[in-house]
Amino acid sequence: MRALVSAGFTPRRVREMEPTIRQLTAAHLDTALAGGPTFDFIDFASKVPIDVISTMIGVPPADRPQLRTWSQQVIARGDGDTGIPNTMRQANNALAGYYTDLVTTRRTNPTDDLTSALLAAEVDGARLQVHDIVSVLMLLDIAGNETTTKLLGNAWCAAWRNPKQRDAAWNGNIAGWVEETLRYDSPGQMAARLLTTETTLHDLTVPAGSRMLLLIGSANRDPRVFADPDRFDIGRDTTAAIPFIVGPHFCLGASLARMEARIILEELVRRLTPEFHIDMAAATRAHNPNVYGFATLPTTVTLR
Template sequence: MDPPDHTRLRALVSRAFTPRMLERLRPRIEAITAELIAELPDEADLVSGFAYPLPVMVISEMLGVPPEDHERFRGWSETLARSLDPMLTAELISETGRARREFRDYFRSLVEHRRERPGDDLVSALAQLGELSESELLATCVLLLVAGHETTVNLIGNGVLNLARHGLLAQAARRPRQVVEEVLRYDPPVQLTSRNALEDTELGGVPVPKGTPVLALIGAANRDPAVFPDPGRFDVGRDPGRHLAFGLGIHFCLGATLARMEGEIALSALAAAAPKLELADPAPPYKANMVLRGLATLPVRLGR
């Protein structure tokens, strides 16, 4: 979406994502993190036991999604995330259509409930606005929930994997901000994104006519040696510079501040609680997704 509709919708939703508003969430994120770590057995899958539930619980509470409904949208969310891939099978296209319909039906019911009984949550706030059509409101709710956890799951999982592989987990407790920025650069949760040319242009000597879709490879840009010295080295002490993990320009990720906060809290708390953490599988499997790079499982031994 482009201006003016993009400008209007982003302005409405961004009220809930200002740094000041998100700082109010910090104590709750820290509490959820502590609870999840305390519940982990010594041998655990960090994706299902930690990296997945943390951002799901946070974005669900922000939106006003009841805890008992979290598992209902897990499958829908994973299907919609896979639909971002540039190569889609007929089967996945069919599954995506069904997931989108079921997701929208769920939020339609939740919006109706919140209009009658509004709470202190984002769905209630959006439902009270007269500036959104039903289609815009439902699409925005689905987008916020899917984008609000799928990528952060990958950030946490990729972070633990790379820190453990390089023996740098302790650094997450000492300088969480630098650690998160290097994870975002070195192993970004979003590997590529698409853009449409708004006018005739040229890239690398190749003509790009107006309206042409272009795939921008974020993962490659973040390893550009002209920007990052020794880009293939995982270095939590480096100046992260201008990595593109959250995009650039007017479409810069709305949830960047929230994702960074969740990543910093999650990785630093885990490092403090389980400093002897070891990978139980040195080469854990990844989800079948080209766009969103994340682990399917991450077996570890906490060594507590």
């Protein structure tokens, strides 16, 4: 199934999305600025990723705002919640229902989108079941939307808090801004794994069948790998960082997320001066163990 889905994220197909991403960014930024110099950066930043992933999946534009709301609710928890809130369950069920209907529609009316490709595909001589395809679409919806949104919010906040680094970003180092944010404040702070064989790590033998929680955020602040790791520095070498994991579970959408973040930040730098302000007293965090970032980020900007 991973091999099938990865066909939608080849370097060529991702590159082909660049004009669309830039056009979407410009349109959503126009809308954000139309109400004045103060807007919620997260509200703006969340609209481009959902449009991009929805285009790939085949979700009509009219349905995208509702899907964005549901995907936000799926990862939202109250401060201090230890269980799964009803809003999360309801949003999860709503997404499952929506994608079940979409798969049913594409079964009789296929197009050139990823949903139709999954319906036509075979794994070991068998077609994928509807529930398998729905699960993949829900994963792509949430992972392709919320993580990129949180990456952008974290990048925006880090630049505001570090004026010298912000100046370097406005002077052209957008790629470094994206990569250092992925290291310093990655939206994915941890990943769960199940050991299939007995494994020895740091002189500790862990039996097969054990569940392990890998702390990505901690690895990316490892002082043995990164000098002065708690300093935000967009000029540093980040090649050893692992924001998207490594090996067979490497994030399918890594190249798309990087490109989306780069284009959106490029358009912001092109249109705005570096003298923006974030109202941190009014900003709110998204409470979720898997996706780290802001739920709201009130920002006041100045046009070039």
